[in-house]
Amino acid sequence: MLEVKDVRTSFKTDRGLVKAVDGVSFTLERGETLGVVGESGCGKSVLSKTIMGLLPSNASRSGSIKFEGQEIGGPSIKHMRDFWGTQMSMVFQDPMTALNPVMKVGKQITESLRHHLDVSREFANETALQLLSSVGIPEPERRLKQYAFEMSGGMRQRVMIAIALACGPKMLFADEPTTALDVTVQAQILDLLEAQQAERFMAMILVTHDLGVVAGRADNIMVMYAGQSIEMAPTRTLFSQMRHPYTEALLKSIPKLNQASHTRLDAIGGRPPDLVNPPVGCRFAPRCPYAQAKCHQEAPPLMVHDTPGHEYACWFPVGTPQGAEALAKNQGSIGTAVGGQ
Amino acid sequence: MSEVAPMTEASPEPTQEEEEATKRGLGIAAWLAIGWLGCMVFLAVSASFLPLDDPINGSIRETPGVSYFTEGHIFGNDLLGRDTLARVVVGTSTSLSIAALSIGFGTLIGGFVGLVAGYVGGRIGTALSAMFDILLAFPPLLLALTLVSVLSPVTETDPPSRIKRMLVVALAVGLVSIPILARITRANALSWSQREFVMAAKSQGAKPFRIMLREVLPNVVPAMLSVALLGLASVIIVEGGLALFGLSINPPDPSWGNMVASQVDDLGETPHVWIVPSVFIFLSVMSLNLLGDVVRDKFAVREAAI
Ligand SMILES: Nc1ncnc2c1ncn2[C@@H]1O[C@H](COP(=O)(O)OP(=O)(O)O)[C@@H](O)[C@H]1O
Numbered sequence: 295m296l297e298v299k300d301v302r303t304s305f306k307t308d309r310g311l312v313k314a315v316d317g318v319s320f321t322l323e324r325g326e327t328l329g330v331v332g333e334s335g336c337g338k339s340v341l342s343k344t345i346m347g348l349l350p351s352n353a354s355r356s357g358s359i360k361f362e363g364q365e366i367g368g369p370s371i372k373h374m375r376d377f378w379g380t381q382m383s384m385v386f387q388d389p390m391t392a393l394n395p396v397m398k399v400g401k402q403i404t405e406s407l408r409h410h411l412d413v414s415r416e417f418a419n420e421t422a423l424q425l426l427s428s429v430g431i432p433e434p435e436r437r438l439k440q441y442a443f444e445m446s447g448g449m450r451q452r453v454m455i456a457i458a459l460a461c462g463p464k465m466l467f468a469d470e471p472t473t474a475l476d477v478t479v480q481a482q483i484l485d486l487l488e489a490q491q492a493e494r495f496m497a498m499i500l501v502t503h504d505l506g507v508v509a510g511r512a513d514n515i516m517v518m519y520a521g522q523s524i525e526m527a528p529t530r531t532l533f534s535q536m537r538h539p540y541t542e543a544l545l546k547s548i549p550k551l552n553q554a555s556h557t558r559l560d561a562i563g564g565r566p567p568d569l570v571n572p573p574v575g576c577r578f579a580p581r582c583p584y585a586q587a588k589c590h591q592e593a594p595p596l597m598v599h600d601t602p603g604h605e606y607a608c609w610f611p612v613g614t615p616q617g618a619e620a621l622a623k624n625q626g627s628i629g630t631a632v633g634g635q
Numbered sequence: 636m637s638e639v640a641p642m643t644e645a646s647p648e649p650t651q652e653e654e655e656a657t658k659r660g661l662g663i664a665a666w667l668a669i670g671w672l673g674c675m676v677f678l679a680v681s682a683s684f685l686p687l688d689d690p691i692n693g694s695i696r697e698t699p700g701v702s703y704f705t706e707g708h709i710f711g712n713d714l715l716g717r718d719t720l721a722r723v724v725v726g727t728s729t730s731l732s733i734a735a736l737s738i739g740f741g742t743l744i745g746g747f748v749g750l751v752a753g754y755v756g757g758r759i760g761t762a763l764s765a766m767f768d769i770l771l772a773f774p775p776l777l778l779a780l781t782l783v784s785v786l787s788p789v790t791e792t793d794p795p796s797r798i799k800r801m802l803v804v805a806l807a808v809g810l811v812s813i814p815i816l817a818r819i820t821r822a823n824a825l826s827w828s829q830r831e832f833v834m835a836a837k838s839q840g841a842k843p844f845r846i847m848l849r850e851v852l853p854n855v856v857p858a859m860l861s862v863a864l865l866g867l868a869s870v871i872i873v874e875g876g877l878a879l880f881g882l883s884i885n886p887p888d889p890s891w892g893n894m895v896a897s898q899v900d901d902l903g904e905t906p907h908v909w910i911v912p913s914v915f916i917f918l919s920v921m922s923l924n925l926l927g928d929v930v931r932d933k934f935a936v937r938e939a940a941i
Pocket residue numbers: 305306307312314332333334335336337338339340341350352569
């Protein structure tokens with residue numbers, strides 16, 4: 295249903311060209327969920343906005359994006375308006391800023407209903423009511439007449455989801471839908487998204503910096519680093535035989551239940567590279583515990599190695615003899631490599 | 636040793652600054668200002684229905700130039716025997732009409748252009764705001780003076796009617812207020828347009844015009860209102876300035892400005908004739924400025940944006 299091929303997005307800035315997304319490809323079918331995972335700043339949101347065609351004016355994109363066979367990666371934004379809301383829509387990270395502070399939430403739901411489906415006010419109100427109850431909001435009649443500031447964070451995000459679902463999109467982007475929320479309501483919102491996705495048989499792209507969030511929920515996971523996809527696999531495969539050192543580091547940094555949701559990736563030191571001048575060779579090399587001389591010179595290609603459907607880009611993958619040897623070498627114990635032949 | 640604090644279940648909702656500001660009362664000064672302006676609007680609207688003396692033609696039976704509290708004349712009369720109260724009330728109607736018309740005009744046009752410039756941004760936005768800056772570089776009083784004298788020259792034989800003259804003055808002053816309102820609207824529209832809910836509306840397929848009017852504009856209204864209130868105050872003063880040059884409404888029709896102006900050569904002889912409208916001007920300008928500030932604070936209009 296969605297076919298993304300070698301998509302690149304860059305921003306013109308005073309510092310130079312920021313290559314926020316640098317050659318990402320994947321496909322997504324109806325009813326499937328793709329988890330997009332990576333540290334903050336690695337281009338996840340830009341990727342979603344690129345596919346949606348919601349980029350600011352200083353951005354340029356290239357590559358092919360096919361939605362149900364139709365190319366939507368072109369330069370024209372005008373025809374995207376027909377897709378927004380009815381074909382694809384988006385749940386934003388912070389429901390406080392994604393809801394209009396001076397418009398009643400009921401109005402915000404009916405607005406797009408009436409605009410797209412050209413229905414009567416009564417019908418739109420009725421639909422809004424049903425939507426609110428379907429996203430688990432008690433007393434929907436009362437809530438319809440409230441403003442965003444009168445609601446709790448979890449409630450606002452439910453409203454946001456109701457708005458996104460209003461016109462029955464075939465594809466839903468959820469960009470860190472729980473990052474701004476309290477830990478206790480995060481799971482509820484994720485469950486709600488999952489339930490709605492299954493019920494409506496939508497395709498969903500679930501963006502998060504937390505591998506734990508997508509663990510039980512995504513069919514496939516794509517790990518992004520510095521604007522590139524560096525490992526992609528069916529969820530179970532990824533967790534059972536992850537190959538990329540960055541994925542491993544992400545897994546080690548999954549926030550434990552009693553930690554705040556914003557914990558930095560401190561299992562590995564350093565910061566993601568500058569996207570204006572990314573390092574030559576593997577972009578993760580400066581931070582990678584496995585890195586060898588080759589990594590700094592030659593960029594590893596993203597490709598299928600052993601298991602079909604499991605792609606990764608690394609010269610010394612985790613859990614392989616080469617990887618083990620490289621790690622051992624870096625830890626200063628050459629010759630005692632573990633992992634056999 | 637300090638103990639580890641137990642995890643709190645759910646953090647309390649963040650209290651919103653705006654919410655608190657909304658809950659705070661208006662304060663006595665603001666209510667007084669509203670009261671005064673309410674009276675002014677009442678006088679302006681009902682001027683022609685109130686049982687007032689003739690503001691244009693004095694009565695020869697009276698002693699001219701008496702000051703206050705002479706029978707029948709709370710504020711006395713002038714050297715032509717015209718009742719000061721009647722003149723100041725009709726003047727209120729003239730001055731406020733000019734103020735409302737010009738700021739209404741400025742807000743409508745300036746607001747629309749500013750909204751487009753702020754939302755569309757890019758080159759169009761830059762070009763438009765360069766235009767405002769050029770307009771702002773003209774000294775406002777001079778511009779208004781020029782406009783009035785060009786648009787409505789007073790010739791001996793054919794003096795323009797009161798209404799026409801009022802419209803011309805309002806237009807001239809309103810033109811001056813366009814760039815001011817455009818600028819503030821653009822700055823606010825720009826910052827609101829970058830908010831996520833605008834993107835969210837867009838991602839639901841809303842058209843640009845709809846987003847401007849339904850999503851951005853309502854959020855910009857407080858800033859516009861605040862500036863418009865300050866603008867009304869300025870117009871009242873500018874009208875006084877025009878009157879000094881004989882370019883406001885034509886005498887003998889009264890406005891606050893030309894009641895004062897008619898006395899500038901001789902402030903001492905019948906002081907009540909200029910003091911009364913001056914007090915009206917002073918209190919109205921004060922009230923408008925105060926309410927402008929109240930609106931700005933209450934809706935947390937950011938100074939930086941102004
Ligand atoms: N409008 C923009 N102009 C310039 N740079 C941008 C813009 N939007 C995003 N970026 C840059 O693109 C990179 C990726 O951002 P983003 O996709 O938001 O990361 P995340 O993975 O946290 O969602 C960041 O380095 C950010 O600075």
